[in-house]
Amino acid sequence: MIKAIAVDMDGTFLKSTNDYSRERFEKIYQELQEKDIKFIVASGNQYAQLSSFFPNQSEITFVSENGALIFEKNQLLKKATFDSITVHSVLRFLLQLDVSIGIVLCGAKQAYMLEKQPEAFQQFANRYYYALAEVASFDNLPEDEFVKIALQVPEREAKSLVDQLNQHFSKDITAVVSGHDSVDLLIPSVNKGQALLYLLKRWQISASQLLAFGDSNNDLEMLKLAEFSYAMANGSEEVLQTARYVAPSNDDEGVLTVIETWLAKMSGIT
Incomplete structure (x- = not known):
């Protein structure tokens, strides 16, 4: 049973137009909340930029700067810094x-x-x-x-x-x-995978209940951690070799398609 979903942004959740199908995602997000499934944006990008894409979804957790900064309910939860x-x-x-x-x-x-x-x-x-x-x-x-x-x-x-x-x-x-x-x-040992591991322990969720999506090499640790790991069809060679499954490309809204399939399966809809 899926309890958490982590998505990279550029090349994964976002299309080449630097946006996503907001109406389609809103329906998915509402169902995720009903099923108490955590939704995590895990990106190398800045929190200010990431949060601007989701102005109406305050329950989203953000792993920004490749895991150095973690925000939960718009509050800084964890920070790692260089000397x-x-x-x-x-x-x-x-x-x-x-x-x-x-x-x-x-x-x-x-x-x-x-x-x-x-x-x-x-x-x-x-x-x-x-x-x-x-x-x-x-x-x-x-x-x-x-x-x-x-x-x-x-x-x-x-x-x-x-x-x-x-x-x-x-x-x-x-x-x-x-x-x-x-x-x-x-920062060495700071990456999306370690950040997600911290969150899963905080929420008492197993990596076997994590669904994750990525396309670039800074997603590798996250994909290795997740039981249900998806490389985007447009992903790097290393990502395609690491992930257990392949999702349609970002421009084909592969993340949303796969999540909808999982939600239908969990609801007993075939």
Whole structure:
């Protein structure tokens, strides 16, 4: 019996139009509440951005910044942060690379980017970070606690950059490809899977009662945890190999289709 559902957003729950079928989901959400099934948004994105997609569903739990920040009923429940020495070291390393990299420093309060960035990167940052400030330099860090560093890189460079960062900062960060041209630098041992494990223990729910959906490599731990794990048809090779099942693509609203199938099964409708 399913007791909790966790969904990634970009490439999974959201269509390429950066939206979802709201009327269809509202019907599903009402049934989930009636059946006391938890709905969890588990994303690498910022809480301010994620919550804006669900203005009328206050019971949704948000695992944001790839598990560093967990919000339940709009209240911060759990937080994991980098130490400032690591943040300084990583930023200095990134800024001296001979590769065009856009950097968003993600804090618990808001996100930060350098001033006068290319327009394409500004659009990227504004799409994913609703609480975003520009700073003149990363030499003096803002007064905040830092939970993630998000990068936009040329797609052809993403995998090699991840390998380089994981080798150079093996004990301090975990670098993962989070999209075709996106790389996330995470706190080691902090990921969606660990965040979900914390929530399941809090709610006294077993991983055998968890349904999860993902498409990118920052979803791997979450998919390994869930008994009923679904890779989106548009997912990465690693995700398709890890998940137990495959859902239709995000543009075919695969998440909603699979959830409806499960709800019908639980209601005895064939």
